[in-house]
Amino acid sequence: MEFQHIRLEVEPDGVAVLTVNRPERRNALSHQTVREMGQVVEAIARREGVGASIRALIITGSGDKAFVSGADIEELSRLTPVEGYEYTRQGQAVLNALEALPVPVIAAVNGYALGGGCELALACHIRLACPEARFGQPEVRLGIIPGYGGTQRLPRIIGKGRALEWILTGAHYTAEEAYRIGLVNRIVPRERLLDEAKALARQILANGPVAVRLALRAVQEGLEMPLEMGLLHEASLFALTTATEDMREGTRAFLEKREPRFQGR
Secondary structure (H helix, E strand, O other): OOOOOEEEEEOOOOEEEEEEOOHHHOOOEOHHHHHHHHHHHHHHHHOOHHHHHOOEEEEEEOOOOEEEOOEOHHHHOOOOHHHHHHHHHHHHHHHHHHHOOOOOEEEEEOOEEEOHHHHHHHHOOEEEEOOOOEEEOHHHHHOOOOOOOHHHHHHHHHOHHHHHHHHHHOOEEEHHHHHHOOOOOEEOOHHHHHHHHHHHHHHHHOOOHHHHHHHHHHHHHHOOOOHHHHHHHHHHHHHHHOOOHHHHHHHHHHHOOOOOOOOOO
């Protein structure tokens, strides 16, 4: 794959770093940027090409100013209503597919995560941020509303009242505030941010691959169900794990007081 607006680096153990690479525009999400991200996400979902070797995905931004500063305002300003609908649906589709990936997705927020950048971080499974990071959904300041899932994911993560304050004021919030309300999992010094994200990814990858994949499914799909249906879904996925070689290896290793050797089946 060749890209103009992103970089993709895959390490031998399958930990991949996708860097939004438009530092001159503070890594704003252009149509091309979103399309290229979608190509990577699709390759991982289908286990095709470079995606077949990716076991965990870290998303960050280039430079020391921005994770993703938002949408490309120059592109945005020219949209007609029909184009606006298509624009949001394209972005929503990519972020939906990102969130649904069967591998852990970690946002390493190294600066401004505003508008579409905040929405990109929301679609990741886990979020780490440096102290200088800033979050917000400032779309109302431009006379529009969030269009890449912010009005839906933000309330699910931080609660309706707080999300409405964020969305209706368009204010920016510090990494400390984002951590306090549960949007951010950890605050890490910028110089250690990517290493910490990789260490977290490897901690997850040391566990049973099938179990990690099904745990992701249980949480992501269960949140969209009533509690009782979610519990039934969890029970079904738990039952699937009991049929795996990984389950037998994991329990045997525990009883034998040794590290498990998972095979992902």
